[in-house]
Amino acid sequence: MSEPSVHAGVPAGPGVGAGAVPGGEAVRTGVPEVDEVLARLGEPDGAGAEQWAEVYEDVHARLAATLAALDRG
Template identity: 60%
Template sequence: MSEPVVETGHPEVDAALARLAELDGVETGEHVAVYEDVHQRLVETLTGLDR
């Protein structure tokens, strides 16, 4: 079981990190899609800060 995700206070970041909880009980081969989604969400959030 993974550690609980600590909220950052930034809704977009918290939503992205919450996806990591989906990894519990999922086959390792399916982890890549979740990691890629979390990465993309974080990139979009950071890019939005530059606008």
């Protein structure tokens, strides 16, 4: 038996777009700050691994800061 997909329930699409998971459509959370950060995931489309690493590091840091701000209330 195979493991369920991490992106189960995300509709498949033609490619990676702004804020999209690979092979899926744009992810929308309804939280503007989070949606803005996720939109960065579409920026390096077709770029090399070094540019992807920079984007992922930035996205991670910005999401962590957003979560910390929510915790502070």
